[in-house]
Amino acid sequence: MASNSFFTLLLLTTSLSAVASFEFQVGGLKGWVVPPANDSKIYNDWASENRFKAGDTVRFRYKKDSVMEVTNEEYKRCNSTQPSFFSNTGNTVFQFNRSGTFYFISGASGHCEKGQRMIVKVMADDESSDSEKSSAVRTPISWLGIMKFVSASLALYIVF
Ligand SMILES: *[C@@H]1O[C@H](CO)[C@@H](O)[C@H](O)[C@H]1NC(C)=O
Ligand SMILES: *[C@@H]1O[C@H](CO)[C@@H](O)[C@H](O)[C@H]1NC(C)=O
Numbered sequence: 001m002a003s004n005s006f007f008t009l010l011l012l013t014t015s016l017s018a019v020a021s022f023e024f025q026v027g028g029l030k031g032w033v034v035p036p037a038n039d040s041k042i043y044n045d046w047a048s049e050n051r052f053k054a055g056d057t058v059r060f061r062y063k064k065d066s067v068m069e070v071t072n073e074e075y076k077r078c079n080s081t082q083p084s085f086f087s088n089t090g091n092t093v094f095q096f097n098r099s100g101t102f103y104f105i106s107g108a109s110g111h112c113e114k115g116q117r118m119i120v121k122v123m124a125d126d127e128s129s130d131s132e133k134s135s136a137v138r139t140p141i142s143w144l145g146i147m148k149f150v151s152a153s154l155a156l157y158i159v160f
């Protein structure tokens, strides 16, 4: 009985983690800031170490700054005149509503040029579920992802 329900829990947890969407905290604890001059690629390095899926969200935390989603062309030129998304609340959650590439820049003057910009490649749903390998890589790398996973497991534990 006990081992039976444990097995059910395990199964549920596994399937839950396969469908759950994840929240990633951009830049980890430092948040969304102008990168140091000798390390201007931090955001693209960070993004390429994570696996994003449609439905996932990214959270930007910052002070006296902003987040914009722009086109590839605007990203390259740090052109902030016509973003398709803009937020300057200091705590912005952006959800990927499709697979493909998303481009983010800071809207604060001069920040994008100093490297405060990021390219995120979002996988299609079926791309991520086709092998165990990819789901292993997807297992939360970010701190918040781990928190979510833990709380999901905990919720299940309480249910049982
Ligand atoms: C950048 O410079 C800081 C301060 O001089 C140093 O601590 C850090 O290791 C350097 N980072 C890289 C990637 O070179
Ligand atoms: C910035 O982007 C807008 C819209 O895409 C465009 O009309 C404008 O010419 C661009 N400005 C520069 C300096 O590239």
Ligand SMILES: *[C@@H]1O[C@H](CO)[C@@H](O)[C@H](O)[C@H]1NC(C)=O
Pocket: 097, 098
């Ligand atoms: C995703 O959201 C953007 C901005 O709200 C919208 O323009 C676009 O049509 C949406 N794409 C899909 C596939 O829903």
